[in-house]
Amino acid sequence: MTHTSVAAYAAPAPKAPLERITIPRRALGAHDILIEIKYAGICHSDIHTVRAEWGDGGNFPIVPGHEIAGVVAEVGAEVTRYRAGDRVGVGCFVDSCRECENCRAGLQQYCTGDLGMVGTYNATGRDGETTHGGYSTHLVIDENYALRIPESIPLDAAAPLLCAGITLYSPLAHWKAGPGRKVAVVGLGGLGHMGVKIAHAMGAEVTVLSQSLRKKDDGLRLGADHYYATSDPATFEQLAGTFDLIVNTVSADLDLNAYVGLLRTDGTLVQLGAPERPLPVAPFALIPQRRSIAGSMIGGIPETQEMLDFCGEHGLAADIEVISADRINEAYERVLASDVRYRFVIDASTI
Numbered sequence: 586m587t588h589t590s591v592a593a594y595a596a597p598a599p600k601a602p603l604e605r606i607t608i609p610r611r612a613l614g615a616h617d618i619l620i621e622i623k624y625a626g627i628c629h630s631d632i633h634t635v636r637a638e639w640g641d642g643g644n645f646p647i648v649p650g651h652e653i654a655g656v657v658a659e660v661g662a663e664v665t666r667y668r669a670g671d672r673v674g675v676g677c678f679v680d681s682c683r684e685c686e687n688c689r690a691g692l693q694q695y696c697t698g699d700l701g702m703v704g705t706y707n708a709t710g711r712d713g714e715t716t717h718g719g720y721s722t723h724l725v726i727d728e729n730y731a732l733r734i735p736e737s738i739p740l741d742a743a744a745p746l747l748c749a750g751i752t753l754y755s756p757l758a759h760w761k762a763g764p765g766r767k768v769a770v771v772g773l774g775g776l777g778h779m780g781v782k783i784a785h786a787m788g789a790e791v792t793v794l795s796q797s798l799r800k801k802d803d804g805l806r807l808g809a810d811h812y813y814a815t816s817d818p819a820t821f822e823q824l825a826g827t828f829d830l831i832v833n834t835v836s837a838d839l840d841l842n843a844y845v846g847l848l849r850t851d852g853t854l855v856q857l858g859a860p861e862r863p864l865p866v867a868p869f870a871l872i873p874q875r876r877s878i879a880g881s882m883i884g885g886i887p888e889t890q891e892m893l894d895f896c897g898e899h900g901l902a903a904d905i906e907v908i909s910a911d912r913i914n915e916a917y918e919r920v921l922a923s924d925v926r927y928r929f930v931i932d933a934s935t936i
C-alpha cells in the first residue's frame with residue numbers, strides 16, 4: 586500500500602496564517618490504526634510552534650494539533666487493541682524508542698532513547714518522515730500510542746484532555762492531590778480550568794490564583810473552593826505557608842519567589858508553563874521550609890489512559906468552543922488575548 590493524501594490546515598512558514606493543504610499519511614502498517622479525526626483542540630503550544638517562538642526552527646509546513654479525538658476507521662493486520670468504530674484519542678506524542686528504562690516504565694514522554702519522544706507534529710518519526718498533527722482529517726498511528734476515550738465523554742470535549750488534561754492530571758497525581766491536601770492552580774486558562782476540575786474531583790481543597798477576579802464565578806463553578814487575585818499584594822500575605830502543592834500553568838514571567846512563599850513545609854511548586862526567559866529563584870525561598878520547585882511534562886500512555894478513565898468516571902471534560910477550520914487563525918488571536926473559555930476545538934469535518 587502507498588501513502589494516502591488527506592486534507593489538513595498548516596502554517597506554510599513561521600508566523601504565516603494557517604491554510605488548507607494536503608499532506609501524506611503513511612500506509613497502514615501491521616500494528617497501525619487509521620483514525621478518522623473528529624475534533625482537534627487548539628493548544629497554546631501549537632501557536633508557539635507555528636510562530637517558531639521556541640527557537641527550534643521547525644519543518645514547515647507545520648500541521649499542528651496534539652489534542653485529537655476520533656474514531657478508528659481501519660486497523661492493520663496484527664492490531665489487537667482496537668477495532669473499527671472505537672473512540673480513540675491521540676496526545677502529544679505518537680512514538681518513542683520503546684526500549685529505554687522510561688519507555689519500559691510507561692513514561693514515554695521522558696524517553697531517553699535515541700529516537701526520543703516523537704512529537705505528534707513537527708517531529709521526525711521512526712520512518713524519517715516529519716510528523717503532522719491533528720488539524721487534519723485522518724491520522725495513522727501505532728496502536729500502542731493511541732488512547733481509548735470513555736463512552737461517557739463527548740468527543741469534542743474529550744479532545745483537550747489529551748494535552749491540557751494530562752498536563753494537569755500527572756502532577757496532581759504524582760504529588761498526591763487528594764483529601765486533606767491544599768492545592769493552588771495558578772492561572773485559569775485552558776490548562777488551569779482542567780487543573781481545577783481534576784484536583785477537585787481528586788478531593789483536594791482547591792484555590793485559584795489568578796491575576797484578577799474576572800473569572801471568579803467560573804472558577805468556583807469549575808470546582809474551586811477559593812479564588813484570589815494575584816494583583817492584590819494582600820493575597821500573598823494572607824496565603825503565606827498554605828499550600829501542599831502549587832501547579833503553575835502560566836507561561837508569562839512570574840515572581841516565583843512570591844509563589845514559593847505560599848507553600849507550607851515540604852510543599853512543591855510545579856512549573857508547567859514555559860516562559861521564554863529563566864525564572865530567578867532565591868535559595869532562601871526554598872531552604873527554610875524544605876520547599877521544592879519541580880517540572881512536569883504531559884504523561885505517559887498508561888497514565889494518560891488512567892486520566893481519561895478518571896475523567897469518564899467523574900464526568901469531567903474540557904469547557905470548549907467548537908469552531909470550523911476556517912476560523913483557526915481568528916481563534917489563535919483570541920487565545921493570545923485570553924479570550925476563550927476555555928479551549929477551542931476544531932470540527933475536523935470542516936477541514
Ligand SMILES: [Zn+2]
Pocket residue numbers: 628629630631651677748749
Ligand atoms: Zn499542548
Ligand SMILES: [Zn+2]
Pocket residue numbers: 681682683684685686687688689693695696697698701
Ligand atoms: Zn524510550
